[in-house]
Amino acid sequence: MIDILKYSVLGLLVLIFQWMLGDIFSIYGVTPSFLVIYVIYVGLTHNQLQAIWLGFILGFLIDSLTGTHMVGISALALSIVGYLAGIFYSRIVRIPIVVQYLLHTGFLLVFFILTVMITLQDSQWAAGNIVFLILLPKTIYTLGLLSGIFVLLRVGSK
Amino acid sequence: MATSVSPLSRYKVPLNLLVAIALSLVIIGSGDSPLVRQSRNLILESSAYLYVPIQWIETLFTIEKDYHKLQQSYIKAQIELNRHKTLLQENLRLRKMLGFKGEQGFDVIPANVLSDVGSYTMNSLTVDQGSKDGVKPLSGVIDAQAQLVGKVVAVSRNTALVQLVNDKNFRVSVREMRSRNVGILSYTLKKGYVIQDVPKNAEVIAGDSVLTSGFSDIFPEHIFVGWVSEISPVIEDYVKSIQVDLATDFNRLEEVFILDQDD
Structure with missing residues (x-):
């Protein structure tokens, strides 16, 4: 119970950080998603069920705060990512490092494909532009941060 | 002795995922329903309190x-x-x-900017005036220099969410002041902010002012939008497009004014 509370409070702090300070990390308009990093972290190290529901709630909150016209899309994407990350709960350390990175990339791609591709499908942007100017830069940028954060957490725990 | 696991606990996680997906799809499908709007407003309202101490210190x-x-x-x-x-x-x-005939008049509601968000789906900001202050959805928003900022897209009791003019999906009817041509200003990936389909013989030069045309219920005419930055070559011999630099400095917005148009 205390664990659920701890991870929920931490999730809210990540949400506030993403919402209030996320733009500081923007490079040429590409902003990373700290929420997806957090949900992946919870899924991999804590509990699959909690990752699903934490992803759902945090997704719904960020959709409401950012004013997207498709409220619920981040909730959908983050709960799926939470589920996928939870499959590898406690097993991730036994997987070769290259495969670990591929898995992280896969989780991020699932999230950004769902959020970016679907929300921008009716816009004037061509699919190629969405992929090369938004989807891939966001995935690579977030993957870089995710790797850095995970390395720091590993060093910290040792 | 082998312990039997009930099928329900075996499928607990996939079932939870299915419930979460179903709920998300219901929320996406009913984006305009009063329940979703109310919960969104409640979240916006609560989030506004986070900015109060920051704003207070900034003001000092x-x-x-x-x-x-x-x-x-x-x-x-x-x-x-x-x-x-x-x-x-x-x-x-x-x-x-x-x-x-006489022109339509309007009042302004001053509002402080609580937060601005540039997400991949919408550039928006939250202001500290809501329905109790008379803010209505789809009201125009300008800055202290009467330059176009955006329009209100969601209103809660104490706050309102403003879609900015630099958002990718924002459209506004504008008039180029030298040629007096009217067009729709929109964002395109290659050229930025563009007024398309302007007649080829329209006399436009870089630096000309672009103002709202007044051909909408949201914005009255004569709100400053920006300057012509470049004129694209004539396409198919009869129209050209005009690139526009927006006048509003979105990074420095602290106060805005919401237009309350007379009915």
Whole structure:
């Protein structure tokens, strides 16, 4: 119970950080998603069920705060990512490092494909532009941060 | 002794995922329903409190500087206003002589910017005025220099969410002031902010002003939008497109004014 509370409070702090300070990390308009990093972290190290529901709630909150016209899309994407990350709960350390990175990339791609591709499908942007100017830069940028954060957490725990 | 696991606990996680997906799809499908709107407003309202201490500290440091700046602007504006009053009187007299109808008036509701968000789906900001202050959805929003900022897309009791003019999906009817041509200003990936399908013989040069046309219920006419930055070559021999630099500095927005149009 205390664990659920701890991870929920931490999730809210990540949400506030993403919402209030996320733009500081923007490079040429590409902003990373700290929420997806957090949900992946919870899924991999804590509990699959909690990752699903934490992803759902945090997704719904960020959709409401950012004013997207498709409220619920981040909730959908983050709960799926939470589920996928939870499959590898406690097993991730036994997987070769290259495969670990591929898995992280896969989780991020699932999230950004769902959020970016679907929300921008009716816009004037061509699919190629969405992929090369938004989807891939966001995935690579977030993957870089995710790797850095995970390395720091590993060093910290040792 | 082998322990039997009930099928329900075996499929607990996939079932939870299915429930979460179903709920998300219901929320996506009912984006405009009162329940989703109410919960969204509640979240917006609660989030506004996070900005109160930050704003208070910011105000402490900037209040004196802002006061002197405002004083100067006020004097300049007062002189300009006197000149405009004379011109307006003359204009009204001439319009009356020609038999024109009167223009629609509006009031403004001043609001402080609580937060601005540039997400991949929408550039928006939250302001500290809501339905109790008379803010209505789809009201136009301008800055202190009467330059176009955006429009209100969601209103809660104490806050409102404003879609910015630099959002990818924002459209506004504008008039180029030299040629008097009217067009829709929109964002395109290659050229930025563009007025498309302008007649090829329209006399437009870089630096010309672009103002709202007044051909919408949201924005009255004469709100400054920006300047012509570049004119694209004539396409298919009959139209050209005009690139526009927006006037509003979105990084420095602290106060905005919500237009409350007379019914």
